[in-house]
Amino acid sequence: MSRPSPLPDALGGSPFRVGEARGLGVSAARLRASDLEAPFHGIRRSKAAPAENAETGEERARVRLEGLRRDCEAFQRREGRPVIFSHVTAARLYRMPLPWRLESRQVLDVAALTPDHAPQGAGIIGHRLTGGSFVVASASGFLVPAPLRVWVQLAPLLSVDELIVAGDHLVRRKAPFASLNELLETVARLRRLRGVRKLRAAATRVRAGTDSAAESRTRLVLIDGGLPEPVIGHKVLDRDGYFVGTPDLAYVVERVALDYEGEIHRVDRETFESDIERRERFQDAGWRHIRVTREHLAHPHTLVDRVGFALAERRADRGASKTFASAHLLR
Template sequence: MSRSTPLPSDLQDAPFAVSVARRMGVSESRLRASDLEVPFHGIRRSRLAPVAEPDTDDERAQQRFHALLRDCASFQRREGRSVIFSHVTAARLFRMPLPWRLETRRFLDVAALTPDHAPQGAGIIGHRLTRGAYILSTSAGFAVPAPLRVWAQLAPLLSVDELVVVGDHLVRRKQPFTSFDELVETVAGWRRLRGIRKLRLAALSVRSGTDSAAESRMRLALTRAGLPEPVIGFTVYDRDGCFVGTPDLAYLDERVALEYEGEIHRVDSRTFRSDIERRERFQDADWRHIRVTRDHLTRPHTLVDRVGFALAQRRRIPPPIR
């Protein structure tokens, strides 16, 4: 059976076990053909056709997410049963905002409940979870620990500020995973947990009502530099009571608004035109409107300087000193 020979229909649209394919008459040479790949020992799946490089970060993130789903499905097919994905893998299945070093990690975190042993094998990191302490949830069709437990599992791997960003995501404005009060109460009740000190510090800085990880990183960059904490989700109206906008962050007394602009603001002409009109509405309402990009978060001192001087101009306060 050569590469040009179609696989049996039952094997064409999903990962399949080599043992199953052999029983269906698929030859060894066909199983080694270049249109198939080996995600895990004993498993084959069709190799995806090359696609164009995505234009935006959101599209690249979506591509990575689909690759993760394929890997999880492939491993589950190898096991022949439902498995528990935990730690970084579970966080990615929940679409939690992770730093690049973890977002792009290819290993899968796979867990077993006591008294079972931690899974082992190439391409996975095995974990052992205490039975009874873990309420299992479902994300993207796979078994995972509940979101707050996944947040706790990330504590040894993330900094305090990185944990804050994930915590904000859990209590975000749209479709939150949990409430702010439940997050705080749960952390207070945890004992002898790896990274518990970092989690408790992070809980002090978690804020509900956010819309994006970039918004959280903006807020942390400003407050860690000693600037006042901005307000999240404040709606601005002009003197006539007409709606102006709801910036990501706002300093109310100084009337300074901050908004993060992702790549869609650059590549989409309609969004670009809307941004110009939006900025003019803020100016007409006597608000200082500061646009923040990814470069500002990469070099946060530039953001701190811009906001600090804006506040100084509007309120006559000294700019920050670094």
């Protein structure tokens, strides 16, 4: 099979309009060639290279984000002007953690500001927004509502726990999008809105200072399983006061630490060896160190049972130590 002929340099790569290409002498047959695809009516672009080498979840997420950016770029090319992307599309551009049913969605959420009508067309879901001051330029170079506004837009689509995970992401430890107070104030101002009850329930359980969605999900699994809420960001010191580490979650009194380990901890040898040393440091400092994996979150009862047993064991040991110390003092 012969290779498709090169496209004119004037098209500037992809995406491009069909009418523009035809005006430059590109035939209809060339526009149907196997190296091109039509993300929207009247638009063509080069097909993306297959993402066969994406081994970890983080790498696959980057591939999906790049695909979303390509779709947003193609739609803007069709419109011939910048457009506002909102709701799920905006959340994905902000890299908010979303359930797979939304993360894998193929349509784009496109919005217009009142009094304009909501956009319509194949491949998009149209929305109508009020308050132009809420529109900002995202890090991805597209117009989107402010992060907290997007979080509110997600309320009808997410469960309370899913809103908590997304809210944690907004007030995370590194480069937060907002403060916890700003999130709480935003929810307090809401009145008649779809999902407002879920937002109010979620807001009271959002916690600042987290590092990952998996850490947030682990916390919720433990709480929903009936265990006390663990501490975020506790710095563990050894008996001499030297820094040992900051686990994802900690039960300080019982000295039980939890760290979530993603795929990088398995496939990267340096990270794997560092994990072994880290676990030994916690043990030397008198802490029980529990490693949490994706499998634990898929079967939460196993994690709840394991952590619950560790807490009970530590409390029993502490009680026995106190009893021994009291008896020794009475001699």
